[in-house]
Amino acid sequence: MGMTIAEKIISRHAGREARAGELVVAEVDFIMGQDGTTPLAIQAFREMGGVKVSHPERVALVIDHSAPSPVEGTSNLHALMREFASSQGVRLYDVGWGVCHCLLPEQGHVAPGDLVVGADSHTTTYGAINAFSTGVGSTDLAAAMLTGKLWFKVPASMRLELRGKLQPGVYSKDVALFITGELTADGATYLALEYGGEVISDLSVEARFTISNMAVEVGAKAGLMEADAKVLDYVARRVKRPFEPAEPDPDAEYVEIREYDLSDLPPMVAVPHRVDHVKPVEEVEGTEIHQAVLGTCTNGRLEDLEVAAEILAGKSVHPGVRLIVAPASREVLLEGMRKGVIQALVEAGGALVTPGCGPCVGTHNGVPADGEVVISTANRNFKGRMGNANAFIYLASPATVAASALEGKITDPRKAMR
Amino acid sequence: MILKGRAHVFGDDINTDYIISGKYKFKTLDMKELALHLMEDIDPDFHKKVRPGDFIVAGRNFGCGSSREQAPLVIKAAGISAVLAASFARIFFRNAINKGLPVVECDTSAIRTGDELEVDLERGLVRNLTTGGQVEMKPLPGVMMDILKEGGLTEYLRKYGEFRL
Numbered sequence: 329m330g331m332t333i334a335e336k337i338i339s340r341h342a343g344r345e346a347r348a349g350e351l352v353v354a355e356v357d358f359i360m361g362q363d364g365t366t367p368l369a370i371q372a373f374r375e376m377g378g379v380k381v382s383h384p385e386r387v388a389l390v391i392d393h394s395a396p397s398p399v400e401g402t403s404n405l406h407a408l409m410r411e412f413a414s415s416q417g418v419r420l421y422d423v424g425w426g427v428c429h430c431l432l433p434e435q436g437h438v439a440p441g442d443l444v445v446g447a448d449s450h451t452t453t454y455g456a457i458n459a460f461s462t463g464v465g466s467t468d469l470a471a472a473m474l475t476g477k478l479w480f481k482v483p484a485s486m487r488l489e490l491r492g493k494l495q496p497g498v499y500s501k502d503v504a505l506f507i508t509g510e511l512t513a514d515g516a517t518y519l520a521l522e523y524g525g526e527v528i529s530d531l532s533v534e535a536r537f538t539i540s541n542m543a544v545e546v547g548a549k550a551g552l553m554e555a556d557a558k559v560l561d562y563v564a565r566r567v568k569r570p571f572e573p574a575e576p577d578p579d580a581e582y583v584e585i586r587e588y589d590l591s592d593l594p595p596m597v598a599v600p601h602r603v604d605h606v607k608p609v610e611e612v613e614g615t616e617i618h619q620a621v622l623g624t625c626t627n628g629r630l631e632d633l634e635v636a637a638e639i640l641a642g643k644s645v646h647p648g649v650r651l652i653v654a655p656a657s658r659e660v661l662l663e664g665m666r667k668g669v670i671q672a673l674v675e676a677g678g679a680l681v682t683p684g685c686g687p688c689v690g691t692h693n694g695v696p697a698d699g700e701v702v703i704s705t706a707n708r709n710f711k712g713r714m715g716n717a718n719a720f721i722y723l724a725s726p727a728t729v730a731a732s733a734l735e736g737k738i739t740d741p742r743k744a745m746r
Numbered sequence: 747m748i749l750k751g752r753a754h755v756f757g758d759d760i761n762t763d764y765i766i767s768g769k770y771k772f773k774t775l776d777m778k779e780l781a782l783h784l785m786e787d788i789d790p791d792f793h794k795k796v797r798p799g800d801f802i803v804a805g806r807n808f809g810c811g812s813s814r815e816q817a818p819l820v821i822k823a824a825g826i827s828a829v830l831a832a833s834f835a836r837i838f839f840r841n842a843i844n845k846g847l848p849v850v851e852c853d854t855s856a857i858r859t860g861d862e863l864e865v866d867l868e869r870g871l872v873r874n875l876t877t878g879g880q881v882e883m884k885p886l887p888g889v890m891m892d893i894l895k896e897g898g899l900t901e902y903l904r905k906y907g908e909f910r911l
Contacts, residue, residue, distance in 0.1 A: 353909045376903045394772045401773035449813040465815035465841035479909045514807035689768040710763045712787035
């Protein structure tokens, strides 16, 4: 019987053939922590009796969730991370570098066929470049830093075949939201998702990250895609070490194979307060908004900013709306500046904030007021997510967010693009 | 280990933002302070209702959302002795065991807030002392039971130095 991508990658790293359901101890290729999770990991590392990180070159720590720090408590936790990174010889991406999930692939830390753990649930993002990457907590992060290994249960896999050609104005975010609505918040718990079909192959690598990013919103442990020519080209420019992509075997065993034809998929919106509460944009069109957010690990990459800039160039954001722009990395910011994308967004009224997680996690950079409505390119709209439990968060593509920012109400982006 | 306490019942898909909001968790590692905000966005006075040893009881997919380990830590710091749910999100489940918080997967549909429960982790049984009902819990994989017995992954690794399956 053949193997899935997940089974192949975990088997290689465990040094033996391992099938869905088996428990293994496996060596990890890369380990990531961010400022919300690393301080506890440093504490756990020391309590474990840890003195040296086993492979410092396989670790990156990123200060992105509250960057720059808004309060002294956070500043002290950041200082703890800097001290640990420096004494351990571990790479630290400090304030301004950007969001961990944009940085790791961009800086060449993740390759096809890798086994990666990150102390952040959206670590599933790198599945788009064929890495089995999954979120863990702080103590698992500490254990991985200490031993270079972690125990895993090999997940069973669900295959999603996405057929057809997306309409103009419909993007990978709409696909990700559609899948979340179909599978629901726990529809893939303990499973690895494998995505295939011409919808995926037509998308750029940047756009694919958006889909794998949201795999965790249906409970999945990983959101895997194959390493096609686009992926190999993406990593060839970045990764400096040998790697081995993992293809699923034709007779691999799946718990379920689902096929969707997305040719008629409209722009989609997740409505408060659940990510899996997804509707076509036309059903919520006209909802008044007060803040629009462009950025995050889901949709803060260059292509995302470009799509928004095309809609907003030469125009002005509605006077009742604050548009927050948070490029996902310094590289995205610099490239966006070179291309005039940042110029267009700021001229249209956008408020540019430091590359990082921005207002998504509710620490700073745009906490909404009571009763306010936000439309965001982020991946979570839980009550209180952005720092105020009395606000309402809608999730959509960069195009829908830009079009809505122009009109002051939720708007079908296809109208703004005509 | 037999745990005894009262049930506090929540619904499905209780996410980690509800357990402890992001706006607090980035500022401190003091879990006692964070425990004052446990479940704040869905039940602002929840921390006042908890007596040491009580249980959080929920439906499906408890702990979905972020990987924040503050979630199980804050539940523990508030005095909760175990979480019972119909199912758990995987990162929370793993984090809870790693921090020595028992997580019990079982049929929770008959449990009401205020019910007195007795949880026998060794025998895998949940007894409802108020109604007389009894349900079995789904057994933990061996490695997780070992980690839980040591009190968490930190203690486990301090003892063994590596993972033993």
